[in-house]
Amino acid sequence: MLRTVNRVVLTLAGLALVAVGGVVLAMAADLPSRLGVGLPTNWSWQGPDSTVLSRADRLHWQGESWWWPVVIGALALLVVLALWWLLAQLRRRRLGTLGVDTGDGQSARLRAGAVEDVLTAEAESLPGVERARFTLVGRRAGPAARVGLLIAPQARPRDVVHTLRDRTLENARVSAGAEELPAEIRLRATRHAADRVN
Helix, strand or coil, rough: CCHHHHHHHHHHHHHHHHHHHHHHHHHHHHHHHHHCCCCCCCCCCCCCCCCCCCEEEEEHCCCCCCCCCCHHHHHHHHHHHHHHHHHHHCCCEEEEEEECCCCCCCEEEEEEHHHHHHHHHHHHCCEEEEEEEEEEEEEECCEEEEEEEEEEECCHHHHHHHHHHHHHHHHHHHHHCCCCCEEEEEEEEEEEEEEECC
């Protein structure tokens, strides 16, 4: 869900910036008058020498009793949404270190990158897997894995996922001493040319 929110926010922000930038460039270059396009008479920004908002426009709603509560409420809502988005980004960050059970009642701290490399190599040795990428996310006490697999055209996705779950992810869970290791697995097939029959 967070990935979808990120895409929507970035798309809307990009479209808004492109639209505003286009309008500013058009007005600064005085394109409406050069192209003979008539602007509405109540639009204060008529050309490069005029202001975006006239004094009357800026003070138009100031005397209304609802104006300032609406402005403050809208800005507060934007701040809350921005903070929620920022905290959601930080919460899903990659792990820096991972606690691994050493078997003698102690635990060792390993760099998550080293563990990811081992898991990637193990996943790439599975039948039907061309390339793999592991990313450990979450907290040290409750890690989770994001796995990207590039599978061979002849591989059966169901078999690949079951083998990955039963071998690689189970080994990682036992090594980390975790009760469970949630995983999000994304599969992509390699492209290959169609077989020709003579």
